[in-house]
Amino acid sequence: MSKSKRLLDLMMTVNRKRKFTVKELADEFNVSSRTILRDLQELGELGVPLYSEVGPHGGYQVLNERILPPIAFTEEEAVAIFFASHALRHYKYLPFKEESLAALHKFYNYMSGDVRDRIDEMKNRIDFLTPARQAEFPYLSLLLEAATGQKVLLIDYESKGQRKARWIQPVGIYAHNGLWYCPAYCFLRGDIRVFRCDRIQSAGYDESGPAALDLKHVHLGNKDDYSSQTQQDDTSLVRLFVELGNRGVQACEAEVWSSPLLHIRGDGTGWLEGEIPQSDLGFFARFVIGLCNEATVQEPPEQVAEVKRTLAGMLAQYK
Numbered sequence: 001m002s003k004s005k006r007l008l009d010l011m012m013t014v015n016r017k018r019k020f021t022v023k024e025l026a027d028e029f030n031v032s033s034r035t036i037l038r039d040l041q042e043l044g045e046l047g048v049p050l051y052s053e054v055g056p057h058g059g060y061q062v063l064n065e066r067i068l069p070p071i072a073f074t075e076e077e078a079v080a081i082f083f084a085s086h087a088l089r090h091y092k093y094l095p096f097k098e099e100s101l102a103a104l105h106k107f108y109n110y111m112s113g114d115v116r117d118r119i120d121e122m123k124n125r126i127d128f129l130t131p132a133r134q135a136e137f138p139y140l141s142l143l144l145e146a147a148t149g150q151k152v153l154l155i156d157y158e159s160k161g162q163r164k165a166r167w168i169q170p171v172g173i174y175a176h177n178g179l180w181y182c183p184a185y186c187f188l189r190g191d192i193r194v195f196r197c198d199r200i201q202s203a204g205y206d207e208s209g210p211a212a213l214d215l216k217h218v219h220l221g222n223k224d225d226y227s228s229q230t231q232q233d234d235t236s237l238v239r240l241f242v243e244l245g246n247r248g249v250q251a252c253e254a255e256v257w258s259s260p261l262l263h264i265r266g267d268g269t270g271w272l273e274g275e276i277p278q279s280d281l282g283f284f285a286r287f288v289i290g291l292c293n294e295a296t297v298q299e300p301p302e303q304v305a306e307v308k309r310t311l312a313g314m315l316a317q318y319k
Contacts, residue, residue, distance in 0.1 A: 003039075006031075010039055011048060014062050021059040075115055082107045082119060087128035091175065093137035095144045131178035135198035142203055143182050146170045152187075152212050156201040163201060164188075167209045172220045173197065176256050183223045185213060192223050194257075224260045238300045240284065242272040248294030255287075281306040289314075 006029060013028070014020065022040070026033045040060065044050050051061050073081070085104045088094055108116060139155075146153050147170040157166050168184035171192065175181075180197040187210050218226045240261070244252065246268040252258040264270040276284065285306040288295045297303050 007039055007042060010036075011043060011046075014040075014043070014048065014050070014060070017062075019059060019061040078107060078111060078115065079119060079122070083122070083126065086123070090128070090130045090132075091178075092133075093140055093180065095140045095173070130175070133178040133198075135179060137180045137197045139200055139203040140173060140180060140197060143170045143173050143184075143197065143200075146205075147172045147182075147184075150212050150215060151205065152209050153203050154206040154209055155195070155203045157195060158199045158201055166195075168193075168195065169212055169215060171215060171218050171223050174220055174256070181256075183220065185215060185218075192218070192226055236278050237275040238278055238281075238302060240272060240274060240276045240300065240303060241298045242284075242288060243296045243298060244270045244272065244291075245294040248291045251291055251294070278302065282310070285310045 010025070010029065013025070017024075022033050022036050025040075026036045029036065040050060049062060053059060053061070082104065085100050085107070088100055094100060108119065111119070142153070145151070150169070152167055152169050155166050155168055157164055167187040168182075169187075170182050170184040173180055173182050182195045182197050182200075183192055184195060185191070186193040249262070249264055249268060249270040252262050252270075252272065258272065261272045261274040261276075262270060263273060281303055284297075284303060288297055288307055289310060297307055
């Protein structure tokens with residue numbers, strides 16, 4: 001076995017084993033202990049995070065930050081991955097901002113000169129725009145960690161001018177229109193709720209809180225199905241029906257929340273239909289007004305009244 005292949009196999013082996021002795025590796029690769037020691041030293045120089053421990057129970061172990069083995073990319077794959085990461089630069093806050101910048105730097109600097117020239121030519125010809133926001137999102141990494149680890153967080157949440165402490169168990173996080181959102185099980189409401197991450201004033205773990213639920217089967221793709229099951233006995237729900245023109249349908253397609261409510265006809269018109277909380281009547285009134293003649297509320301009567309009340313308030317500003 002050539003030295004380069006042995007080093008590559010050794011890198012994958014130590015990543016898999018995590019803890020090992022020189023003798024174990026020497027026996028596995030059928031080389032001397034001295035050769036393995038030299039190979040481990042070279043891996044350390046390449047950036048593999050190895051830690052040695054002396055004594056009868058000592059040996060080597062790989063620290064938490066694993067180094068992935070080399071992966072061969074085609075030129076097109078490398079360019080695609082570069083721009084996938086490059087697209088995130090408009091977001092001031094990301095769960096792994098520094099890591100994505102480091103990966104982008106590595107991709108660019110380890111490419112051949114002609115590929116770098118190609119990327120430089122493309123940088124100003126392709127973009128993924130997102131609205132610039134003044135909002136801050138300092139807890140994205142913590143929310144994502146809690147979602148993947150099935151953990152409960154205590155947050156201080158501000159909504160409608162009021163701040164309340166909430167116990168939540170995050171399902172995930174997603175970005176839309178320059179804002180970050182966190183669907184989570186809210187122990188106060190007993191249901192999945194979507195929290196705007198910039199309204200979270202503080203967040204952290206607290207052992208005095210409720211026990212975590214088993215939400216491994218709940219994710220961003222099916223959270224609405226789970227939420228509808230828990231809401232079916234909620235008497236605060238009302239039935240919404242809004243008739244939509246073609247442009248109204250297109251506007252709704254751009255909204256993340258519309259998916260379970262939106263229905264589209266063959267001619268491009270459609271309608272919104274489904275149960276919504278009464279507390280959302282104000283939101284839907286403002287949204288429908290923004291669509292002008294492209295949306296007509298047919299039910300419930302409370303939604304029609306809310307639209308009229310909102311319009312009256314707007315007209316009053318121009319008297």
